[in-house]
Amino acid sequence: MRALVFDSFGGPEVLRIAEVPVPATGPGQVRVRVEAATVHPVDLATRSGALAEAGLMAGGTRTGLGWDVAGVVEETGPGVGSVRPGDRVIGMNDRLDVPLGTQAEHVVLDAHAVAQAPAGLAPEAAATLPLAGLTALQALDALALPEGGTLLVTGAAGAVGGYAVQLAAARGLRVVATARAADEPLVRELGAAHFVPSGPGRLGGEVRALVPAGDAGALAAAVLGAAALDAVRTGGAFAALVAGGAPYPLRGIRVVPVWVRADADRLDHLARLAEAGALTPRVADALPLADAAKAHRRLAEGALRGRLVLVP
Template structure:
């Protein structure tokens, strides 16, 4: 079968089309025939070697080729022993949250733990559904870490992006009052997602937020990786969560509790998000599609920036 792998780190051209054997599901696993796979910044960071350089995965070449891709939407093709929640033919979505594996979601089939898989939203196409797992779970798990009570104020940076957009909608559903930070061109979008206030992206974010929320927001979900600039908008003793680690997580000044959200696969939580999509309470946004064989072009478009939503790779089955 066809798959996209990386043998040596580099630019988009490092993505190689390869013929590999069909993966077999083990105990507690399912094999999914891929219809669509999301294209995320973490895929580019894996491909470029940035994650290996940060010590988040072994150096390239130490264990053979590396598979690419976290998000998958498709159909269950086979199940391993002890799998009772799924059967062949079930439309599903799933998240592959291990970095150093020989086969990722950029493949015609992928094996995942059944605990990382959920039923796909019936109201969405496979292409749309493939945008949900990584970004939806990141937003949901970030809100869990913040643990703000209903009525609290929350700053969401990068509110028009894939994680930020989900975060705005999910926060409003938890009873939070959202201040959305994004470009001026995206004000209407983030307000449609449920943001109560809007502040334009700029160098004086803290002042802009405090003009709307005296004393500062109760919490911040920093999807744009603004770090200290976003922390400045939070009141003393508040909460802050960065969507990635390293320099994106600032020093916890003024008694602010600072978290990193390290995404984990969670089929139960993913199924809840899928249900919200079917209820019309969560918006899926596709920025564009490419055939699986054109993964290089997809990564070139990803690195060009300016996307709203996620790019998606598709197989011939779509």
Template sequence: MRAVVVREFGGPEVLELVEVALPRPGRGQVRVRVAAAGVNPVDAVTRSGVLAGAGLMAPRAVTGIGWDVAGTVDAVGPEVTQFSLGQRVVGLRDRLDTDLGTYAEHVVLDADALAPAPAGATLAQAATLPLNGLTALQALDLLDLPAGSTVLVTGAAGGVGGFAVELAALRGLRVVALAGQDDEPLVRDLGAEWFVPRTAPDVAAAVRESVPGGVDGAVDAALLGVRALGAVRGRGAFVAVAAGSAPVPLRGIRVANVWITADGPALARLSGLAADGRLTLRVADTLPLADAADAHRRLEAGGLRGRLLLTP
């Protein structure tokens, strides 16, 4: 089968499309025939060597790329009873120490990293859900705010931020969305009560104009760090969505990083919300697997609304 791998770190040009043996599922594992794989910022920082430089990856001769997947089950290992051949599924590969990622024609994942795909959605749409949806969900779990609390979501029009706005609103949280000026209609449709343009010279002051005293918590999907921390009230909560982006916990603010983990039951709940139309699945474009380098160039150029996808 074909897969995209990295043998040496660098720019998009280091992504190689290679022929590899078809993987076989082991005990408790499922093989998925890939219909679409999401292209995410974590893929770019893996490819570039940033994660290896930060000590988050051990040295490897070959590194697989890709976390998100949607497709159909085409083989199951021993002791797997919850999935059947031909079933539409979504899943998350949350390990960096493997030769193959989801940029491939097939991928093997632990069964507990998979969930049924959202009914009524295409598999391309479904592939936008796992990484960004679980990151947003786990960020809000870390905030642990009661209904009626206020929360700032930075990067609210992006992949993680958009899901965070919708999931926060579903929890009864009152959302301040920080995004580009042209994104105000979008983030309000997603459930934001207030809007602050990301061009505001003082993000904290702009947020506090809407919520005097500061918000109860923040999900920092735009990686603003201390600039967003100032919008949070004393003894509030702040969650950063990338490693190393959490600021110092000033003013008694509880600060945490999301260290994303695959979670099949949680992904199943997200899939159900998407099937019910309560989570929005946004596709920016689809490209063939052979164009992975072009997809990474477009990702790094920015300005996307929705997720780029690779299709075998």
């Protein structure tokens, strides 16, 4: 089968398509025929060596890429009862240092990382749910804000931020969103009650003009650090989603670094929300697996609204 790999850290030029054996399933595992796999910033950081420099992976050998997958179950190992061959599923690989990721023709995942795909959603759209959706959902779970509370979401027009706005609004939270001025219509459509355009101003002051006591919490999908923390009330909560992006816990604010993890139950929850139209996957473009380097370059350029998806 074909799989996207790299043998040494570097720019998009180090990516290559390798012919490798189809992976075998073990106990508690599922093999999925990949129909779509999303490209995320974490893929760029893995390929460049940034994550190895941060001590998050060893590297130095052939490494596969890809976290998200949408596809069809081909085979299940002993002990798997949650899915069967022929089922359409979504899943997530949450390991960094692997010889094969989801950006391949086939991938083996643990059963606890796989859920039934949302009915009526194309694989390209369904593949954008796992990593971004679970990150937003697990961050909201960690914040544990009461219904009726206010939540600042930074980077609200991005993949994680957009899901966070929708999930938070569905929980009865009043969302104050920040993104580029041009993204205000999108962010409000996703459920934001208030909008603050990103820019050089004092974010804390602008948020407190809308919420005088400050937000009960913040979900930092964009790294704004102390500026976003200033918008949170004393004793509130702050979810930091990017490594190195956690500010100091000033004023008794509970700062929670969120590291996404595979979770079939929560993934199933996201899938059912998407199935019902309560979550809005956004696909910027779908490209063949062979165009992975092009996808990395486009993602690095920024300004995408929605995710790039690779189709084997």
